[in-house]
Amino acid sequence: MIWRKKNKYTDSISGVLHIVNVFLGYVPTFLDDYVVSSFDSSVLDKAQLLDITRDVTPVPCHSHNDYWRRVPLYDALRWGCTGVEADVWLFDEELYVGHSTNALTQDGTFTSMYVDPLVKMLDHKNELGEFATSSSVKNGIFDTEPAQTLVLLVDFKNNGHDIFPVVSQQLNALREKGYLTYFNGNTTIEGAITVVATGNAPFDLITANSTYRDIFFDAPLDKLDEGSVTTRGGQGTVGTTPTSHFDSTNSYYASVNFGHSIGTLWFGRITEAQRLKIRAQIQSAKERGLKSRYWSAPKFPIGLRNRVWKMLVEEGVGYLNGDDLQGMTRLDWGVKRHWGLIG
Known part of the structure; x- marks a missing residue:
């Protein structure tokens, strides 16, 4: 009886110590600030929107669920993000943008939100002035x-x-108008816009034309070295076979869910085994000419998120994926500016 009481008492103390340990592991992360990255487009006219990137330094970061932003596309561009994301649904031969069917609207189409604005902006950037000469380079x-x-x-x-x-x-x-990155049968020619298909995008249709393609695949980052890909459906698997090979002729990103592949960061810490796994995945993507990207990495607490970003950059990740655009592009979490140029 006495032993059981002591055992209960010991278990209670151990439980309290465990909670305290977890809390202390996160204390520094709660002290970071958080800045909402959005702006009021109503103060800008159409000409100013066309020139919104005039003095912006591009950063290899990806605007996750970009269509959720107050000003889709332009918000990401003014912070310097070089990747934006549009979820598309096909209904009645039209593509509507939104995370779920409940969020779709008649006006929120792929063409109106992304294609048309990009065409207008690129046309503006490629206008020939009084002293300019024509050029095939866009x-x-x-x-x-x-x-x-x-x-x-x-x-x-x-x-x-x-x-x-x-x-x-x-x-x-x-x-x-020659604005798209394309594969010509021998090599990939980079253009102003690189279209990458993910989610339920079919690898078999993307690779059907062996002499020309301008839509590239989002390859499964965690499967690059396994020699086979399951056909369960979802990002990086649709239309693939056990012998599918991913490289820069058919893919651009190589992505994976951070939590599913790397695991939980207990006590807010990245283990050596997790770091080594990340390093191997990033290196595998580089060897194939692909840009590695982790989605669904920790977003909160902010300090933990920043440590993950810093670690990913140190390991040479191709693109950071995130929702806080200012946080990603501010680069004040221990990494010098222009890190993407040395990764």
Whole structure:
């Protein structure tokens, strides 16, 4: 009886110590500030929106669920993000943008929210002035680095095989003006816009044309070295076979859910085993000419998020993926500016 009482007492003390330990592991992370990254587009006229990147330094970060922002596309561009994301649903031969069907509106189409604004901006960037000469090389979105491509990640939400031809058709406005990155049968020529398909995007349709393609795949980062890909459905698997090979001729991003692949960061700490796994995945993507990207990494507490970002950059990740655009592009979490140029 006495032993049981002591055992209960010991268990209670151990439980309290465990909670205290967890709390202390997170204390520094709660002390960080958080800044909402949005702006009021109503104070800008159309000409100012076209030049919103004039003095912006591009940063290899991806605007996750970009369409949720107060000003989709432009918000990401004014912070310097070189990747934006549009979730698309196909209904009645039209592509609507939104995270779920409940969020779709008649006005929120892929063309109106992304294709048309990008065409207008790029047309503006490539206007020939009084002293300019014609050139086959197209300027990109960012005036400070006109050769920098902008990744347009298109997340196929319902049937990917039905969505693919509609996406391809709606990209004609960019394709016809030579703004798209494309594979010519031998090499990949980078353009102002690189279209990457994810979600239920079908790898078999993306690779069907062996001599030309301008829609690239979001490869499964955690499967690159396994030699096979399951066909369970979802990002990086639709339309693949056990022998599918991913490289820069058919893919651009190589992505994975951080938590599913790397695991939980207990007590807010990254273990050596987790770091080594991340290092191996990033290196595998680099060897194939792909940009590694982790989605669904910890977002809160802010200090933990920043430590994860810092670690990913140190390991050479291709793109940071996040929701706090100012937080990603501010780069005041221990990494010097222009890190993407040395990764």
